[in-house]
Amino acid sequence: MEQGSAREGVRPAYAPGAFSRAPADGRTRECRVPEQARVERAGVERAGVERAGVERPGGRPADGEQARGEHTHSEPPAPRVVQRHSVRGQILDALRAALVDGELVPGQVYSAPALGARFGVSATPVREAMQRLAVEGAVEVVPNRGFRVSERGPRELAELAEVRALIEVPVMLGLARTVPAHRWCGLRPLAEATVTAAAVGDRAAYAESDRAFHRAVLTLSGNEQLVAVADELHRRSQWPLVSGPATRRADLLADASEHTALLDALVSQDLAVVQALVREHFAGADR
Structure with a gap:
């Protein structure tokens, strides 16, 4: 569990163009839109004239007429909302990381212009x-x-851990009986990503990889x-508490090691170990 620190504001490391964290697998993802094929102007104009029945000398459409399929300067430009939403998504990721790191302090008020x-x-x-x-x-x-960053106490954290256990423990035990070993082996990189983040004490990266692992299991x-x-x-x-020390690296490593141990038990279908590890994992989630 990530807890707050005494620092205020967002660390300078979140510079323009560096708001979001790289995916756990280290790969970047792009979505390219295919370029629209160009249409021969003469062919389009000819088709438009034939359909409209209007022609000027030289085969040109009459004034005010336009061949179908021909682009003009009156067409609206591509919407910019995508770019804005991309920036908003990066800012949202950065703010969530700052929350987990304790850089946005519970109880403190932050203005949008200042951030x-x-x-x-x-x-x-x-x-x-x-x-x-x-x-x-x-x-x-x-x-x-x-x-204002919400103020949370240990009781709320314990209640969240209890509800999570009620949902996830029965599901994981059911999956342990039915999912073949090779499916669990496919989750190994996600478990190892939590260990990597814990080893360097990166709480924000650990929080992200921790959720990714649990999502993959429940999926x-x-x-x-x-x-x-x-x-x-x-x-x-994963939000910080109103008071208390920051999560230690040793605690992160302990939680991360439970992920890899759980996968080992799931692969071998050792249901007794699976049950013990899952319950222990959620028992420690409220510390």
């Missing part, structure tokens, strides 16, 4: 990202001031609603 200046962006994507965090319960809206159930609910509870359990 935008630190990130090197306008206040708009920051405000949009903060609104999303407010829906999730991570922050509270303070009229005319900004957003094998085929129940998308269960995966969504469990992931939201998991994210909320």
Whole structure:
């Protein structure tokens, strides 16, 4: 469990163009849109004239007429909303990482313009990202001031761990009886990613890889609603407490080692060990 620290604000490391963290597998993903094939102008104009029945000398359409399929300067440019949403998504990731790291201190109020200046962006994507965090319960809206980071105590953390256990433990035990060994072996890189993040004490990276591992396990159930609910509870359990020391590297390593041990037990279908590890994992989730 990630807890708060005494630092204020967002660390300078979140510079423009460096808001989001790289995927756990180290690969970048691109989505390229195929270039639209060009159409021969003469052929298009000829087809348009024939269909419209209007022709000028030289085979040109009459004034005001346009061949079908021919682009003009009046066509609207590609919408910019995609780019803005991309920035908002990066800011949202950065704010979530700052929450887990304790850099956004519980009880403190942060304004969108001030955070935008630190990130090197306008206040708009920051405000949009903060609104999303407010829906999730991570922050509270303070009229005319900004957003206050929610204050949470040990009791709330224990309650979240209890609810998560009620959902995930029965599902994992059921999967242990039915999922073949090779499917579990495919999750090994995700478990190792948690160990890597824990070894360097990167709490934000550990939180991300921890959720990725649990999502992958629960996805094998085929129940998308269960995966969504469990992931939201998991994210909320990673927010910092209002007081208390930051999570130690040793605690992160202990949790990460439970992931790899759990996979070993699942591969060998040792149900007794699976049950013991899963229950121990959630018992330690509220520390």
